[in-house]
Amino acid sequence: MKFANTFLILAAFGLAFIGCSNSRQHKDPSWTAKPANMQVVFTAPAPIVLDFATESGKLAEWFSSNIDNTLKFNSNVPYKVSKISKDLLSYSEKDADGEKVRVPVLKTMSDSVDIYMVLDSIQLTSDIGIRAGAGTTMMSTVGPMIKNNCAHVSASYAFYEVKTGKPLDYGYLDESQCSDQKVIEHDWQNVLRKLILHIINKTPIAQF
Secondary structure (H helix, E strand, O other): OHHHHHHHHHHHHHHHHHHOOOOEEEOOOOOOOOOOOEEEEEEOOOOOOEOOEOOHHHHHHHHHHHHHHHHHHHEOOOEEEEEEOHHHEEEEEEEEOOEEEEEEEEOOOOOOOOEEEEEEEEEEEEEEEEEEOOOOOOOOOOOOEEEEEEEEEEEEEEEEEOOOOOEEEEEEEEEEEEEOOOOOHHHHHHHHHHHHHHHHOOOOOEOO
């Protein structure tokens, strides 16, 4: 019984940890006009040792390439993607889903661009959670403990209309993907794709 109780605690902790999300978004329903073009800018992701990108510069290149690949098939406006220095940003607090979020603000914007999409505070992390196997009840455990290898990508973001300087959409997203297999590059690609699709969802730059 002691083992069963310990298992249930671990399983519950694993499920809670994997399922939790701090994602918050503000979607402006008045933003319906398709922009002529868009500039996507992002600050360098937090350093992390990954099998496919062990250096900060390579990680930024990988990040840029995967943003480009997602937008290529899911956006309906011309765009460019580039990395910028944090020195080019300031920050403001705004309400999203009833809570305050820290939103990145571009200090200067080119008037040759209609819309800016800004990504900041980017983190790629991984962990191993535990979930209950088949046959687990509140009283006993029959199935095995199953390890979930999880990849997480989080970032704060904002869209800005250059002409007015108005923030259109903004928020903070934390996306995850878990399996019983070791996390590989493809998992990170999937999670980043989910994050970008979640950001552009219900905006006029989305193809869907």
